[in-house]
Amino acid sequence: MTSVKTETTFDVRDLRLADEGRRRTEWAERFMPVLRQIRERFAKEQPLRGRKVAACLHVTSETANLAATLRAGGADVALCASNPLSTQDDVAAHLARDHGVGVFAIKGEDTETYYRHIQQALAHQPDVTMDDGADLVGAIHMIALNRMDDLAPPVRRWVEGLSRDERERIVKRVIGSTEETTTGVIRLRAMAQDGVLQFPVIAVNDSQTKHLFDNRYGTGQSTVDGILRATNILMAGSTVVVAGYGWCGRGVALRARGAGADVIVTEVDALRALEARMDGYRVMPMREAAALGDLFVTLTGDMHVIGIEHMRVMKDGAIIANSGHFNVEIDLDALQRAAKGPRQARQYVDEWQLDGKRLFVLGEGRLINLAAAEGHPASVMDMSFANQALAAEHLVKNGAGLGKAVHRVPQEIDRRVAELKLAAMGVRIDELTAEQRRYLASWDAGT
């Protein structure tokens, strides 16, 4: 059988940035004790020896610690970005220079380069893929289903140059995949539903030690951080409209309220809307909230949550940001058609003139916490990436026995991550006594 040519190079902005990237990665590592323990065990046990991992993740200092953990476990790692604006160029340089990771990521890369980098990660011929938004898995499935027109041009051109045997090999080689975020998991479930999923996928996002903390506290803090770094606005006394009261939206609403903002929530789900109301926020449709907000943040995983009809009624000077996975939550195409601009008001702030008013869109409508800030704090990524590393190990050990479906991270892994994190934080908890265990297992004790 012929094998696809492997590319072992990298494509980063400037290797001279590597020292700064190393310092930044070491700083993050201080806050990632769970991942550190896994790395130490991986170094001894080599669970990923001889395996190739291709990861499409935000290339940040926390991801660098995950990549180093996978390397310690014996994996040959390729890494590309899961967003054109989220790469930390110094970290990318450090990983390429000091860890032998095939990094293909440059902050601000254009669409062509973004997909060329995805193609280069695919050319690594992974046994395991890791996604944040299902980009790698999506491309592999388009190859499997011979849907060439659905591949981005750089990937399509590469695939067209491969023999049938080589294309099949790319798909067959994959033992399984892991998925980091809500939007990716939704896509993978849709693939499973359509009966096209080619291998098992582990929904890391569904781990409790992931979404309860990363999506809520990580996105909550880092989204506000990104907005403040981009604009330096005072949140106290302002009206902040949060679209979507899922795990991410809850986090942003909580932090915005903590900073003194009057928070309005918009939702399409009755339960979530009710929860937001009882958590003390005003809840109303976007068409009403649009006229009231000073700052809008979308975190829905949906598209066109803020449309041109909403932007037309916004106040002069309204600021619009997105922290959901894709840049489709704000209808920027409609804005472009209807408004004049953009003019750069500050870095990451585009001014648009619409009906004689100024609207400011942050970070081109892409994840603002990664575009204008540094993404989630390392302490929370410690748990997300502990799940990722353990999910990769689980796939290598047990992937053959897992069905072609979307699986949860095994519950014992989730619990173990929580226990390790608590221990690292110096927090101890009570244990059930034998009497309590008996009582909780009984149905006839007590009145």
Ligand SMILES: NC(=O)c1ccc[n+]([C@@H]2O[C@H](COP(=O)([O-])OP(=O)(O)OC[C@H]3O[C@@H](n4cnc5c(N)ncnc54)[C@H](O)[C@@H]3O)[C@@H](O)[C@H]2O)c1
């Ligand atoms: N910025 C980050 O770093 C980061 C981190 C984790 C997840 N994410 C992304 O953020 C998004 C939300 O993730 P989540 O975990 O909170 O998902 P979730 O499913 O828990 O919440 C999404 C909420 O949005 C609501 N919603 C959907 N369409 C809406 C609409 N038109 N108007 C108002 N509300 C609407 C849903 O009812 C739901 O309650 C996803 O795209 C996810 O991938 C981003």
